[in-house]
Amino acid sequence: MRDAFGSEHAVADATATGAFAAAVQALASHRPDAGAHLEAALRAAPAMTAAHALAGMGGILLAGRDHLAEAAARLQRAQESIGRSGGGTAFERALVSALDHAVAGRLRAAANVLDDFLYRDPNAFLAIKLSHALRFMTGDVDGMVSLTARLSLECERSNAGYGYLLGCHAFGLEEMGRLNEAERVGRAALNIAADDAWGLHAVAHVFETRGQNAEGSGWLETHRGVWTRCNNLSRHFAWHLALFALGRGDHDCVLDIYDREVAGDLDGDFRDFANAASMLWRLRQAGVDPGVARWQALSEVAVRHARGTTLVFGQLHFLIALLGAGRLDEAADLAEFIHENGRSTTDQANVSRNVGAELAFALVQAERGAGPQAPVGFLARRLHRLGGSHAQRDVFLQALAGMAYEAADDVGLRQVLAVRRRHKADDRPVTDWVSRTN
Template sequence: MNRDRYGLPLTTTSDRAAAYYREGVDCMLSAWHGAEDAFDKAIAEDPTFALAHVGRARLHQLNMEGGNARALAAQARELAAGATSREKGHVEVIAAAIEGKPKLAVSGAEAHLEEYPRDAQVLSMLLGAFGLYAFSGRADHDAAKLAICERHASHYGEDWWFLGYLGWSHTEAGNLSIGRRLSERAMELRSANANTAHGLSHAMFEQGDMAAGRQFLSQWMPAHDRKSFLHGHLAWHVALTLLDAGDLDGALAIYEQHIKPAGRPYPPLNIFTDGASLLWRLALAGQTGLEAHWRDVAAYGEKYFPQAGAHFADLHFALAAAITGNNALEARLAQLEARAADGKLLPGQAAIDLCRGIRAFAQGDNAKAIRLLEPALAELTRIGGSHAQRELWEDTLIVAYMRAGHGDRAARRISARLDRRPSARDEAWSRQAQRS
């Protein structure tokens, strides 16, 4: 019988289909270009291979090709009727996520992993900054990611994919030295692994080791296929290190070369949130002349996220709409209020207050921005994403403090951050706060 790389049986009699499937899974787990082609080849070799269909469906979902994703997931369900119980459960978890049933996907994944802990693709669905736990609205999602990794660690040993995600989960849970060590070990096991390069970048960022992060990525990225879906986001990490060093022109050049919407082969959620957040950070740092870029990002958001639903995108939609000053933000806030009333806005009222606070800040009403943002930050983790991504809202509050003449409050916030992580930018802001 054919098996996947983790020794789990595959219901296909085609050795070639199984080999292409293993290649596709490894590309997905390493965030490396080639998964689409590999799954397509697996399906061509064996059109009845359910797991190849649902793997391809997941890639369609990431690229916001919803119709294709749902069609292939439905086909995978039909094909799985003749497969093993493990494969049936695997298909059901991924299909639930594709069909917009995140709670069912989470509970299904947790139960599935109790019986099949080495089903790495199912485990991967729960993890990461954009995984099911992160976007669940839970305040403890960082702890949940680490807990499920540790629960199943004995089944993986020195597996390159697992160590990478275990390391990143430690990093996001605040165990920085452990997270960095595990991430470095995973890179030793497989250097062609963008997911672990990403996790290692986060560890360096959280430790305040910006120069090391920039050096690591500058040496590693040239060998990374630019069509791989994390390439633009890794460039965003380089830009963060340049912002910390005060190199605004360098950070803007990264945006223009790697991130701005221009036919990029990356998932729309990455393109939109990376673009909006980097432009906002540049504006906070004093960069001018960004108007054309903001119009591009706003148009991209309206194209790919025209209605409220993906709350992390909605919060970044607020950034672009607030800066461009169009009426789209009012409509989006009304949609968010309706979702909150129906219990469908997973982060709850905090998400709405963060959007309103951003709008007040963009309008120059720093007092109102402070009133909205300050209490909402206590619930900030509920919006998902990583620590590095969520820091934008605290950055905005700090600048609002200084613009409103509350240098003492800004200084306290900055001091707490400097106690956790050295930062050249925060040190500069601390000096500015003491003068304001």
């Protein structure tokens, strides 16, 4: 039985299939009720393989060690249900195989499984959305765009996920620097799916990359009715709004947005914490003191959760919160933790070995007044391996540029700025640094 998003199920139960489609709709539009719809699907059809697998993938995307345990349990249930259904559909088999890789820490392999399946069935929107999310988490922009470029042509326009597919494509185009195309495709996505948060997000990134702060703020305020209904992505949109205010030099506005819309309950998704930590760090880079109390509140969350996220990207945001609060010994311990995690064979261990540990140590050394041991240009060129967006990783690029500036390392500063200028117009405090290299 196939639903409106192209998901094919072995279970022929209209109630379960409808609830599953509602979960996919919620995932596509980043609404908070995807889990409730999945549970409704499983109440109607306990053997619905895709519902078990998608619930497990939800745990993977949350990137927490406790969520990973739940994902493993969901994987076992999915494997049991697919066995009882005689092997399930090709769609279900692809989801279960991808989840198997993801639970083992092989996120890119999981995305590859989904991509291979999509060559046979380009209308399975959920596989597209999950592959895109996994590749975003692992910094594989080329993989994101090659997938969505092909499927934007091959997926049927009547598919309920087509507008959301365009939103995914727009985001990848922006990350590749194809800004005009990204803006056009992102706007087209919203014309098809008015609640497409990711297409809205992609266009916001275009304005951020160009340094169009007034236009970016206007875009987000115009569409506030869309993004405020999102799950925790709503806090990320607020972060973008604060970022535009920071670009305008309106620091009071930044702190107001931070307090009202960014720094709420930060004990949940690590992305919420990353929004908050990076915004305070950016203020500090701009010479603005956000206050001891804000840093202290962040550092308490960091102490509780720094070792609970499975992504180096998240761990580094916990680390800068500790540094901002002056908790240097705890930050150094976290840097050692990131280094030790590089000893395993997962994708993220590779990230630790290639950039994460050295960046962590460099940040700690800089806070202690010592120059980084690794060349800053080398680290800047590898930052994309952390995953996330250029806008998110810019907090680390700015930190590296600051290290080079303080060390009078003109060559290193030029190297860092060369990386940054591929995806961001010069702004403050970069314009202050540039004079050293001229």
